[in-house]
Structure formats: structure tokens, C-alpha cells
Amino acid sequence: MDASGYREEIYGVFAGAGGDADVTERVERALGVGTEYLGLPIGFLTRIDDGEQEIVATTGRHAGIRAGERCPLDEAYCRRTVEREETLAVQDADASAAVNDRAVQAFGLGAYIGVKITVDDETYGTVCFAAESTRSEPFGESEEVFLELLGKLIGQALERRAYERELEERTARLEREKARFEGIAETSFDILFRLDRAGTFTYVSAAVERVLGYPPEELIDTPFASWLDGESIDDALAAFERTVDGEAVEGLELEFVDATGERVVVAVNATPIRDDGGVSGVQGVGRDVTGRKQRERELRRKTRAMDEARVGISMADAEGDLPLVYANEGFERVTGYDAAEILGRNCRFLQGAATDQSAVDELGDAVAAGEPASVELLNYRADDSPFWNQVRLSPIEGPGGDLTHYLGFQTDVTERKRTEQLVRLLNRVLRHNLRNDLNVLLGVGTHLQSGLTAEDDVSDLGDRIERTANRLVGTSEQARELERYARREREPQRLDPAALFDAATNDVPEGVTVDAAVRTERGICAGPELETALTELVENAVEHDPAAGTSVELEATDDGEWVELTVGDDGVGIDDMEAAAIDAGEETDLVHCSGLGLWLVNWIVTRYGGSFGIRERDDGAGSVASIRLPAIDDDTPVDAVKRRPTVLFR
Template sequence: MSADADEWTVLAVGDAPSVRRLGSRVDPDVRVVSGAEAVRDEIADVRVLCLVVVHDPDGPGRLGIIDDLSTRYPSVPVLAVVRDADPRVGSAAVDAGADEYVPTPAFDAPLEALVERLPREPRGVEDPDGVVPARFLDAIGDPILVHERASDEILTANEAYCDLLGYDRAELVGMPVSAVSGGQHTRAEAEAKIRRAAEAGAHTFEWTDRRKDGEEIPVEVTLSPFETGDAERVVAVVRDITERTARRRDLRTMTRAVDAASIGITLADATVGDLPLVYANEAFERLTGYGEGDVLGRDCRLLAGPSTDVATREEIRAAVEASEPARTELLSYRADSTPFWNDLAVAPVTDESGVVSHVAGFHRDVTMRKRRERLVGVMSRVLRHNLRNEMNVVKGFADSVDDVDEDVATMAGYISETAADLVDMTEKARTLEAAMRNPGEVSVRDVVPEVTRAAATVRSSHPEASVDVEAPERLDAVVADRLRLALRELGENAAEHAGPEPDVTYSVVETSDEVAIRVSDDGPGIDDTERQVLRTGSESPLEHGQGIGLWLVNWIVTGVGGFVTTTVDDGTTVTVHLPAPSGGSADEQAYRYRQAAITAQPDQ
């Protein structure tokens, strides 16, 4: 039975007639209860003005009850009514915790006067058990809950907590804390949090509370246990983190999207001078070969290497310091020192106050595009150089025909050969351009048929040559669709330049991590310029190869992660090194196998 808002109650512990008579002479309602536990039951339902304890030194001892009540309810006045005029009895009651005492003979008037003088600030459910006055808790903006550790019983809560969960304070008091916790939580889990708070003094964690309407909301809880008398209680400061959780969920969604992005993405801390990386997605790890543990705390200079352009790096740095976006292409290096062309874009990221807090980096491997661009440049230079020279030869011989009749036949032969060379060169240029535009698929398959068919083509086009094949019945490797074209070009180059009756041999061997296809001849040996083309695919404007064919070989082989080497000793041996199958997709295997020689280098 709850008192009305403008009423309050005196709880009397004992059954003295004078205590009962008090109700007829003063405003407050007087309820008589049998002991301290009964006070506990009543105080949750009524607005308590004071506690009256009848103490008879010759009867049942009440000093223990006075001590218990004054400890459990420190803000509620305790009046001891003693049935003895001896002031020592009253002093013992005060020592036990009573605020005042009055002897029974003088009980009526002094008690009435005392009650009327008491502050009209009733307690009850606003501050049960005398833990903390509810008016103090209500003055705090954060929701606060106080409960008893042993019983899990809620002792009080402020208005903010009641508003958060949709309860009246009277409804919450006496409920177990588990009743307002999310369904996924257990009492054992809650007790573990309290233990940790007791050890550390306080403990903050995320939790789920259940509103009166059944809705569960995410909250952040800070627990602070304390002791009062023989009881251990816990203060919980609760904060609604619904918006924070939603933002974090959105952030996780964006993070998953960034993690799944096909380009490398990094995030650097702009508040620290060296811009240490605080995040790198999986694509960045795949691109660079650096794992998360290798990246975090370091800056992007870890991608720099011996051929990384310093001026370009400084441009990026200047843009970052100026909080401006920038984009460039620079040669970077993977964890295994393999270079790659990095299309790098950086952009400042500001915090809520508009201050740049991070720098986002976007990394894209554009090595293939750079190689295509270089291919176009090489084709243009070779065609301009060779066509100009060859056409000068044609023009010179043509001009001489009128003057030297006796050598017309010889000159005509030269003209015919030169014209044929020009036609062949343009055909190879067309083939190389087609390979550039459509490199074909990379797959794991048997290379022996590719070698056998390439050899057969060379025999057909060069009947004067002896072309042999030394290979096992089957040998798988990571290859491109156009491998046969590269092998045919090597065979034809050997047949054309090794002498009048050349011996050409294709051999296929396997090592621990690669398949090697060797094309050997007994000719005079390939010169250094041609070897440079085969090995790196690079060619200076002043040292052009004799044709486009060798560049085509480099292009096809390096496209699958392989590389080409040459040796000259009683002839020339060109070796095509291809990745052996090692698990995963063919593209992944080619990627793992790639070495520095197969990637683009800065133009000389």
C-alpha cells in the first residue's frame, strides 16, 4: 500500500501502546512492525519520515536493531523510546545509532513535537535502505542503479535510469538486476563483472539492458562496488550507446567493404609525424606481401626501393603535409623486393572538428598497363628506326639500279630481302600488338604439346634446319595461351641466325619450383643487345634489337610470372622459366612466382 504523494509514515518497531496512540495525535501515519526485516519490506512501499524503536533494557534487546537500522538507513532519523528514566539507557541507544531518545513517561508530547519538527522530506522508495538519497542521484544526468550484490536485488535507481528503461522507481525497487538485463546475459557473467570491478575499483564494459516493453538496448556500464555495514552493494552508471553501436555497425560494414575492395587501401595516423599506418586491407597485403603485423606502426616508405623516384615521393609528402589530395605513379617494392608500378592516391580524412586526423592511401598495381605503354613505345621506336634504315637501303639500291646495270640482279635481290624483312617486321608488330590487347588466359596445363607444336612449325618454315625435342611425356606448368607463339619465335630466330644448316633443340626440364624450356642452337651466339631484350624487356633508344620477336617472347613469358635467361657457349641457349604448379589459382601461382626481372623498370 503506497502513501499518497503528500503523506508520509512513521515506522515503529515494537508494540508499545504509546506508539500506537501516536497516530491519533500527529499527521503521519504510524505503522507498527515487528523487526528490522519487516522495516525492509515496508520501506519499499511507503514514504518513511522516521523510525521509532521501543527499547526496554529489561526486555528483549533492541540495541542491535537500532544499530542495524541506523546503518542500513543512514538518512532516516531513528528515535529510541526507552522504558527507563535512567539516562544511561538512553545514551546506550544513542551510542547504538539512534538520533534521539525519549523515556516512556515523557513519550507522548516529546515524540509528537519531534515528529512535527522533522523535515518533511519523506524517503521510502526514493532512497530504500538508506544507500544514497534519491534526490542526489536524480541530480546526476547519467542513469544510475544501485543493487545488493548477494541478492541481486535493486535498491534504488535515479530518474534517468527509470526513463531509460520505462519503469517507475517503485517498480524497479526489489526487482533482480537480471530482470532488466538482456536475455543473453547470465547471473554468472554479471558476477564476473562485479568481481573484476571489486579488484580494480571500477570496471567499464558493454552490456544489454531490457526495457519494460521488452526492447533490448545496448548500454555501457561502469560498476563500482562498496560496502555498508555487513552488506556489499554495487553502483552501476549506465549509458545508452544505441547510436554509438549503430555507428560502429556502420563502420564495420564499411570496413568489410574496404576489406573486400580489389585495390589496396591504407589508413595512416596524421597526428604523428611519420604517419604510421593504423589500417591496411587484405588487398594491400596481397599486393605488397606485407602482413598486418608487418605494416601497422610503419609508414608507407616501407614500399620504397632503390629505383623509387625520390622527387615523386616528395610530391606526395608535400600534398599530405598541405592536407591536399594527390595521385601519382611510382615504382614500389613488395616484401620480397619485387618491384611493381603503384598507382597511388592519397586523401586527407578529417575528424568531427574538421582537423585532419588520418590520411587514406589507395594503391593499385598498374604494372601491366605500364608494360603495355612501354610496349607501344618500343614498337614505335623500333618501327621508326628499322623502317627508316631499311627503307634507306631500299632507296639506295633503287637509286643505283639505273647506274650499275651489271649488278641489277644482285641489287634486286637485296631489295627483295629487305622488303621481306620489312613485311616480317610489320607482321610481328601486329602479332605483338594483338598479344598486348588480348594476352589470353593463364592456366596450369601440360607444356610438352606446346613445345612439340612449336618445333613442328619451325621445321615446316625452315626445312634446312634440324629441329629436335627432348621432353618427358607430360610436364605441367603455369602458362599463357600464347606460350607456343613465344617458343616458335625463339626457334625461328635460332634457325635464321645459327648458320646455313642449323641444329635447334627444344628441351623441357623440371626443378623444385619451376619448369624450364630451353631452346638451343649451334650458331655464333646472340649479342648483348638481344640478350637484354630477352632478360628485361628493356631497350634504349640507341640500341634497338634486330626485331620485335624477342620483345614478344619477353612479353608473353613475363605475363605469367616467368622470366627469360640466355647463355652463349658454342651457340646460344635461351631458357624460358615458368612457374611450376604450387596450389591456388593459376593467377595466384604466377603472382607468387614473379621476380624482379619480370616487372616493369623505369625507362632509361
């Protein structure tokens, strides 16, 4: 295909580019077209901000050019690119004054061509293509024209994306203003009352006349039930009996009939009156919530669009303990709770043992100040599985300027947080393991440079070098495998435990005894990569047993909701530090794993809503790795069983 054909292909890539995910996917496709046309294996889009370069999207493989990587602009090939209006083309970076030595040392690219990208007349960053080797011929005019076209198309797509974001924000503001100015009834007055043990009014405050239209004296010495609508009488009598028995009642909503025959909803809080150690009656307060209930019904009628939104949306009454008055289907999908079972409750029911209290306090401070807030909380779904919840809260005011409600948006950001954690994990493990292994190689090299002595065993030195090199290669392969699984789409399906065990033990060495028992007729709802996880555990069990006659035991059991797969060995057992790191879901300077294999297992299992852990065998002779994943019957659809990803701890 000639140059014009590639330009037409680029035009086609960006035709009708839309939202965030769409623009990112098109940029990646365009980078692929560019590498093919220019004959350069590496393509990347950068963003320049405050003297720093960030890699936004890439194609091709280069250790220092990956999405999310940052470096000072002075150490980047793009430093001169953003200073120019035209394309910067470098045939040989070592021989070019346009690329400084720091950039060459940092990235080691021989050939480079890049162009500046502007968005709304401001420098956004660059789009570049490169190779580690030099280029035999200079870049031609058609290649520079191609790159300038690509830069303009990317800039236009980014401008459209920014415009769409602005429209979305403007729409959200309009929705908030709409809710802000919706009519909300005047605040009601509270009714204070007392009842004797027979349920007769002995005192009613003057507010009853404003709420129900009756003078207080008309209610004195009458049964409270006689003023209720028939459908509320049973609930009221049951609550009264509980209060007489010494139990407080809160938030009981009852329908009274006012002087005009209309129904009035009153929220009642009541407590027992205690005299001489016994209960002599009931006292309480009633608040007219008829207007609020009508507003809630009206709000539901007017929020059909919110009902259909994919993002979780909830609304809480600003009065009292911020009870939920609305939750859409998106909220149900994110949390696993039915709206009917959580209305009237404060959203703190989503919190759990690992929820960060500082983030909760930040949200609470914003609520206390009547200000908007945005935090990321570790919350728990209805099935107790943890997930990362991005919570955005906005106060809503009525026409009089009074705070009436809080509008909340909940977005499951577990996948992003898992990816961030994976990046931190890979960085830490690679730094730790590479540093240790390189120190071994440096030590052997220093020893060899100093000269061999008669006591030196050349064969042993060679074995040390080979073992260390193999560890380095293995760590690198595991890192690539982890990254590959992180990029792959989830594919939940029904897996057969027996087939998984067969595949995981297919290549065990001779002399290893394998005992596999499947004690369930149901399958496992997970992705096909679960086979890789089990194979890793079996290989780990074999590798870490130095004694002859290694024995590996595999078992699948079913507790009704989960299938548990265990891999046991009779080796030296799991290191306490490694078990602690897997349980905690993170590595620290003091708690870390020796490799990435167990993290690969953890990543795969938790990606399908399961859990993973390792413990010492009860008899102390070896260890047991345990995987728990959702069970699935043969006739049950996968969509009915599959779980969302959970965070990286048990």
C-alpha cells in the first residue's frame, strides 16, 4: 500500500471518534498503522505537563515506553519535538544534536520521528515512532506529512473528547440545578405526645392542630388508634406493644386522617415512660413527613433517566442519619443490594473491616460542611466481596436555599485499582529480585576478575551463574504473563474441576506422586486462565520439595456456594513472609514474596470474585494452597453466577 493508502486508513481510523475508551482504542490502532507505514516497531502517544512526560498509549515493546511511565522532559526525545511546529525526524540519535545524551542513555533509541500535538491551541504532547536501531536512510517528506496528519487527527479527537466531557459535566450541573429548584414542601412542626398503658392520649402538643387540624384537647383521653387510617393500625399497635415492653421505636411511618379526611403520613419515634422501675406509658414525637413522601414519589417519577443509568446513583435525605430515599439499578449492580432492602438506611452498611477510616472521615467532613466530595472507598457488596467504590457526593438545596438531599454517584473502580496495585507489585518485585540476582552475578564476576585459586570450583561458579540467569529469565517471563492477563478481557465460563486437575498435573516429573479427588458434581465459574493458576501451584509444590518421593494432593470440595480447590504438598512448607504478603494483598519493604508466581495465582482467582491463600498443613509437613471460586450447575447460566473482580486480598 502506498503513502496515500496509509493516509486514507488513518482518516478511517478517526472517522467519528467518540468518548474516552473510543479515542484510546483509535489512537492505539493509529499507532499500529504508523509503525507499519514507517517501518518503525515502536509507536507512542505522550502527554507533556509541568516539565514531565507521561506515556499515554503505546504499540510495540520497549522497557521504558509503556503506558503510565513518566520521566522528566529533559530526559525525553520529545523535548525538542514540543518546541517545533514541524516534525522532528532523527535518523541517528547518537549523531543528532536534536536529542540530548540523557535521553539516549535513558531510552537507547536510534531512529526517531515525532510531532507535537495541540488541543485547543495548547500543547498536549507528542505522537512519536522509533526504533532502537538507527535508520539507514533519512525520513522522507511523505513520511513527515503522514506524521503531521496523524498528529492533527489525534489532536482533533482529543479536542472532541474534551468537548464531550464538558458537555457531560454541563449536563450533570443542569441536573443538579433541576433538582435544586424542584419544589420541596415547607418544614413540618413536630407533635409531642404521651400515652398511658392503654394507648390513650394523656398529652398532645399544640402542633397537632397545624398537622392534623384537630385542637389538642380533642385527642386527650382518646385511643391513638382511632385517629389512624385503617392500614396503619396493625403496625401502630404492634409498635406500641413493643414500646410498653421497654423497646424504643424509631422512624415508624403511620398514616393519620386529618380533619378534612385526608391522609397525613407521620414519622414517629417513641420511648417507654418508666416509673418505679416499670413502664407506665409511652412518650414520643411525630413529624409530618407527608410532603417528604410526596416529594420522594415525585422524585422517582422524574428520575427515570437515573434509573436507567449504568453508574450507581443514590439519593439520601439530608435530615437525620442521611437515610437513602432512592437507589437506581446501577447502584444495585455495583453493590449487589436490592434497592428495597436498603432504602431508609445510611450508606455506611457498605463499609467493612478494611475500609479506610480516613476516607470515611473525609466524606463525613464534607457532609457536615454541606460541600461536595469525591473519595475512593473499599466497600463490600451484598455477598461480602470487597470492591473499590469511587463515591462522588453532591449536596442538593431547595428553593429556599436549605439543604434537603445528597446525590451520590457510585462507580466500581476495582479493575483500575487492581491494575494500579499490579503495577506497584511488579515494580517492587522486579526491583527486589533483579537487584538480588544481579548482586550474585556481580559477586561471581568480581571473584573471576580477581583470579581463580586452587580451592575454586569452576563448575560450581558456572552453576551459580546459570541458576541466577534462569531466575532472572523466569521472573521476567512471569512479569510478562501477569501483564498479559491484566490486559486480557475476562471470560467467565463453566470449568470442570477434574479436567483442570488433569491439565495442571499433566507434566509433573517422574517420581512425583499425584493424588487428585473431586468431591463435587458442579463446575467452577471462572476464566480458562485458572488452569495456569493451578499449574503454577502444582509446579511450586514440586519445585520446593527437596526430598525424594514428592507427593502432591489435589482436592475439590463444594460448600453449596463455592467450590474450593486445594493443592497440598509434603515439602518444607510456605514461608511465613510469603503467606503474609498474599493474605494482605500487597508487598512492603518487610513483607514480600520471592517471585511472581503466587501473585499470578492471586490475580487470576480474585479477577473472578474468588479468594486465594496458603497455610501450613495441620501436621506441619508441607503447605496447602486454597482457591475458592463460585460453584455453577450444568443448567445454570454463567451470567447468573459470575462474580465481579474483588480486591487483591482474601
